[in-house]
Amino acid sequence: MRERSLASLVGTAVGDAYGERLHLERRRRELSDPWRWTDDTEMACSVFHVLDTHGHLDPDALAASFVAHYDIGRGYGPGVDAMMRRVEEGASLRELAARSFDGTGSWGNGGAMRAAPLGAWFTGDPARAATEADAAARVTHTHPEGVAGAVAVAVAAAVPPAELFDAVLAHTPPGEVRDGVRRAADLPDAAPEDAAKALGIGRRLSAPDTVPLALWVVARHPDDYEAAIRTVAPLAHDVDTLCAIVGGVIAGRVGVDGIPHGWLRATEPLPSWV
Template identity: 30%
Template sequence: FRTDKREVLDAFASGLLPFRPYTDDTAMTKCLAASLIEKKGFHAGDLAQRFTTEYFEQPKRGYGSNVVDVFRALKRSNFEDPFGPAKDQFQGTGSYGNGGAMRVAPVALFWHKNMAEMVSVAEKQARITHTHRNGYNGSILQCLAVRYALMSDSKAPFDKVAFLKLLLEHMDAIESKDVKPTSDPAVDKPFTTSLQNMQHVLCDVPRDLSAEEIAALFGNDVSAHKSVPTAIYAFLRSHEPLPFFQAENPFVRAIVLSISVGGDTDTIATMVGSISGAFHGIEGIPTSLQRHCEDLDLVLKLADDMYELVGAH
């Protein structure tokens, strides 16, 4: 599923926001949130079954063919090993797609007070479908970004430098653990490299990037290492007005900027929406946008249920 970026940007500009059904991003995020709430924590078997059931009940949500192969294998094996089918993909190297990252936001909310457990579950939930280091490390980075956005004071001036420094410290340590060094830092530590590039263009020598430059520097495809950084960049850049689109609301700016980059627009916008939403809260999301979200009432109930559960611990 790819949203035509010109169509969406024109819709924003005219105020005619077209209703769109959610894609696999939201479908799997709902599964993860529901599983965490019902099981009061991470349960790989339950989550694998929810993902698979959701797909077979509503397969036309834009799922990639590789993750569908995982669901079929899980179903055939009766979920005997929730992590097994994903390990077998791509001659045993696993997928480095952004599927683990696109759905991870509930983990950041559930364990926002327990960093170690949050990072552990961010990796484990990703490994059900994505076992390449870039796949699960992308999930970790996205989870960290949502968590730090949630814990930031949205009423105070936003400190991009401090936010990026926190992410850089974590990802440098994480990517250093399981790497076989080459001569190319972009291969060894792709997320760390992207965050360093982000620091340079946003903080050290600030300059605006065109949509094409953003795509070239941070990516816009289905791989985690070429989409998660793009979402983070869009969130950070959205705190100031955009040169090509007039909007007072920073959440709207983040979504519009992410879509303008093109490529895997639904997933990149989902990820930046999770980060920006965690920072600004529901009051920062225009009701005109909320009204066009499929299953809004169910999502709000999941959020309320998770808040009650996490608040009790």
């Protein structure tokens, strides 16, 4: 499923870059060409790279790739930036992640934002996608909700649209993420603004207030990349991450040809090491 995973990675990057550009426009910041992607894509590249070289998600290899390719200019959160400074001093990234937030781990959306290419790699095997996503998330996010967010996105990317909510609910562990996905499944005909109000828009940068809306939009536009991105972007607070998740899940299904060509051309290419 390498081709689907790579398409998902490209879809993640384009969605991420589209969302980041909108974020900059909202804050009247200087815009650059090409559209630049953020840490969401950089970390997703490591996920793809490890799968491509190992055939499965090796947590130690993923941690090493995160460290090797860390670029502070990509807009990482303060938690990751702080951990990377400690890693430079000889600490272990995985151990730091487990000790973060007084040992509870991060429940942020960082595990979810990079999970779509992993799910696409294991298309047709949602149980395997869930297991591998759990391992991938724990490299930086060990809180149960942070892990659950990654699992939910990976499973969504691994199954056909008609099976999305049933599969995600079957494989996502109980908690706030799963409860949010259940609410999303119960809102098939809601207006986007009402869905956003009920599900969250990423304002807390957490998995529970990011993943449910992303999957609601995917279910609403399962095979239409542009419509999905244009639906979620105006609603989102954490706009680059929501667009990255939505774009990654849908692109794994529709392929690179399903992404608007103008957006593809405008987005900076993936790094050469991918």
